Structures are given as C-alpha cells and as structure tokens.
Amino acid sequence: MTIEFRGVTKRYEDGALAVDELSLTVPDGSMTVFVGPSGCGKTTSLRMVNRMVEPTGGEVLLDGRNVRDADPAELRRGIGYVIQHAGLFPHRTVLGNIATVPMLSGWSRRSARRRAGELLDTVGLPAELGSRYPAQLSGGQQQRVGVARALAADPPVLLMDEPFSAVDPVVREGLQDELLDLQRRLGKTIVFVTHDIDEAVRLGDRVAVLRVGGRLAQYGTPADVLRHPVDDFVAEFVGKDRGYRGLSFLSAGDLEVDDVATAAIGSVPEDSDEWRLAIDAERRPRGWLAPGSTVDGRLAEVDLVAGGSLYRRGTSLRGALDAALSSPASLGVVVDDDGATVGVVTARHVLDVIERHPASVTATSGTANTTATSRTANPTATSRTPRA
C-alpha cells in the first residue's frame, strides 16, 4: 500500500507550525524513516497517517484514498502502530495484548489468541511468555510484543514511532536486524520515526530529513543523504562521520586480500618478528601472536593478543576499513560466510578501493545535488531506486 503526503500542513491554534507543506511518497512495500531533531514534526506527520492528528492543510492518501474519508477506528485497525516504550496494556497478558486488534475486529477469542501465539514466534519470543504480564518482561521483550501486536491483524501499513529508542544499544541493534529481516519476509509499507541518523540510514530504504518547523529538508536513499546532503542543515544533521558512514553503502568490489602468516592453536610456533594470526582447527581467527613473543610449548589462547573486528567477504567497505583499523596488527582479518579465515586487508587497500570508486564519498560530498530544493521533496527523489 502506497502512502502519499500531499502538501500536508499542521498548524496549531496558537499559530505554531508543526508540519509545513510536507509532500512525499512512501512506495508500496518499502520503509521510509522520518528523521530530524525534536520539534521537526516527525511524530506529528506519522500520526496524520492514522488520523491521530488531523492535518490543517493538504491530504494524506493511502493507495490514493484520502484517510479522512475513512472511519478513524476502522482505519486504525488496518494500520499497525508501534510506540516508544511499546505502550503495552499493563493489565493484559502478552497474548491478550497481541490479540487486541483481532479482538476489536470481531475475531473469535480462540482464533485471536491462536494468531497471537503465531506472532510470538514471528518476533522470536518463546511461547511461555504468552501468559506473562508486560511488567514481567525486559524492555527488549516488551518492544517485540509491541511489534507483534502491531502485526496481529496483518495490516499492510506499519507506523513505528521511535520504537527502539528506550532500549539499550546492544538490544536495539538486535531489534533493528530483526525488523529488517521481518520486512524482507512480510513486505509491509513502513513509516519509521527516529531522531537517530544511524538508525535511519541503517533501516530505511529512504530517509526523510525534517528540520525544525516541520519542513522536509531532503528525501532520498540513505547513501544519497549521506553523500549528497542538500544543504548545511542536512550535512550538519547527518554528522561529522557521514563520510565514514557512507562506506556502508559502497561494496568492496575488487578489494585486494593478502595472505597472512598463521599459527594454529595447539601447534608449537617458531619465533618470528612479524604478526601471526592464530587460527583454530576450522581456520577461524582466534587472535594475534605478537612479533617476537615466545610461547611455552604449544600455542594457547592465553598467548594471544585479542583481535579486532572481522570483515566478512562481500559486505560493505565500512566493515573492511573498521577491521583494518581495529586490528592490533593493522591487518583486517577477512573471513568467509562460515567464519573461516580468507586473508587480511590493510587500510591502504581499502582506501585504494574507495578512491577508485566511481561515486566516491570524498569526491562528491557537499557539492552535488545542489538543485534539489529544501522546501519540498525533490520530485525525482521519490522515484529513485531503493537500496538493494
């Protein structure tokens, strides 16, 4: 289902403008992230889709139909909604919470609860949790139940209002991965609101950057927003690391992988004045043996210096550069899909690839795309190919 904002404005009675002439299209089956500082109208814009907020100008269309023509309660039952802190009903069990919309839509209690049970599994929660109350769950579990509840009636559209901002960073990353995975399987049309640009570029097929006063600053793919911010506001908002973040969208292509000296755990290594990568029986990297270090007898984990991040072959350049920079030997370890060592890369190799890249981050940042207006969505922006 396509969501279209057409010149949508929200002006409060005191004259304050929350959203100013917002025009953009969220294509069917894709995820658009609204991102911006507080007061930019991102949540207000989101809530105009399910009529929690009524626009004072313009219209919001779902598959071409104005949402104002629908009965609000009926409309909302067809739109999943996930809120910050999950907003679960404290007095209902997990299953009861998930079954909410099916029950409201008149399903029998039994089929609603059966559906709720399936959804527990979909969001990766064990069935025993079904009879718990929300207060008995961790923050991350509550958030999953929130997602399950939003999906219960299988709505084509999902609205997510800072759903992961209240959980700790490690859990958040897991939830983000699961959302991407869920989205690949279910193909919903999603509008996601966040103030975190990292989350935005990680999740969105498209990112809409909003500025205070509710104006759309830029609408495009994450790579586009990072590489070609239309103005100083967007450049500032996406941050100082945007060049580095942009590497997430560059494929490693012809990245040169070098051989590396290795030492198997359990073997008796000879003395050497170079870094050697310790590997186990499956050739998985275990750490580094420092130059000139001596080993008493057989090589064990205690003799090793901890390694840096690993770079999985075929993923983005960001991982490759990070692997090289975080390695004690300045050699980024490259592994295959099974985690076995393939070789190493140096930061120099990665930089070579970056500089050879046709749409190099460094060559074009801040200069291109100056024609896009900051006032409304660049009409071409909506037709750009989403991230693969």
Place this chain on the structure above:
Amino acid sequence: MSITDELATYLGSANTRAQLWAALAEHCYLALLPILLGVVLAVGAGWLGRTWPPVRGTLAVAANLVYTIPSLALFVVIPGVIGTTILDSVNVVIALSLYTAALLVRPMLDALDAVPQAVTASATAMGYRPARRFFGVELPLAVPVLAAGVRVAAVSNISLVSVGALIGVGGLGRLFTDGFQREYYAPIVVGVVLTLLLALVVDLLLVLLRRVLTPWQRPASPNRPVAAGEAA
C-alpha cells in the same frame, strides 16, 4: 449485675439473636448497596471528566461539597427532595451513595489521569473507540486507586449507617439508640463489636476483590524475564 452477666442474659435470648441477625443484615444492605451505587456514580463522573475535561474542576468541587453536608441533615432533607417518607430506608441508601461517590470522584479522576499516555495513545491507535477504550483499558487500570478509595468509603459507610438510627433506619445503630434509651449497655457493646467485625470482614473482602481484579499487580508474581529471545 456485671457487664458480662448482662451480655450473657442479652445474648441468651433467642428473640434478641433473631433481632441481631436482622439488624446485621439491614446494616449490610444499607452500607454496601451504596458502595455499589457510589462506584457507578464515580465511574460516570470519571467518564464525564475524561470526555469533557472542562467539567473536571466542577466535579471535584461538587464532590467535596457533598461530603461536607452532615449526614443527619442529608437523611432528613432527602425525603423532601425525592418525596419518600421520612422512615424509608431508601433515604439512607441515597445519602450514603452520594457520600461514597463524593469520596471516590477525586481518586477516580486522578487514577484515570495516571494511566500512561503511551497506553491510551496506543489503544486509540489500535482502533479502540472512546467508550470501549474507557471500559476496556482506562477503567481497569484505575482499579488499584479506585479500590483504595472504596475501602475507605466502605468503612466510612458502615459507621455512618448507625446515624440512620436517629431517623429510625440504622441497622446495628438501633442497638445504640435502644441501649441509650434504656440505659442498658449490652446492646451497645454488641453493636460496637458487630460493627467492627463487619467493617473488618468487608475490608478483607474488598482486598480480595481487588486482587482478583488486578492479577497483573500481584507482588507474588515472579519477575523473571526469559533469557531466550533476548539475545539477538
């Protein structure tokens, strides 16, 4: 004659015991029916306060005013207002219902306000219409606060019923008027003890009722998040 002998003689009579049971039953009816009606009124006031916020201040002030009217005055005034006879037990029921409601309106409004915004917003976003949201989400969440108010109101009612004896309708209160008139202390002692026992039993039942209505709040529930599904 010592007070124990007096009590033994008083309670020894089958006739007295039958009267006591009747008085106790009447006391229960006069004290507890108003609780039910008062809760209904307070819920109505809460609903009004939620759907039409400007009326909230008025509701709270009105509730306070009602509670300051002396009970005896109210017992006497009600027949004039609704045309019942002065000895009708309905007068006492109505008066105590008003007191109960008056006592519950403010906690009711506060409890509804205390329902987290995220919860009401998500209920609306799920597609609840206002009435169903009120009874299905907001009111159940107000139960703990409401229950605390009901316990106070119940005990207060049980003691206030006795005042009704002055207009001839008072359950166990009649034991007091009777005892004073005859300077006979046994019924007074029995009346006090039965009133206390009734208050205790009713309070206990209300605590149990609250527990049944708020299973999500049981402190006994072990707080043990499941590890599986957390690691991601």
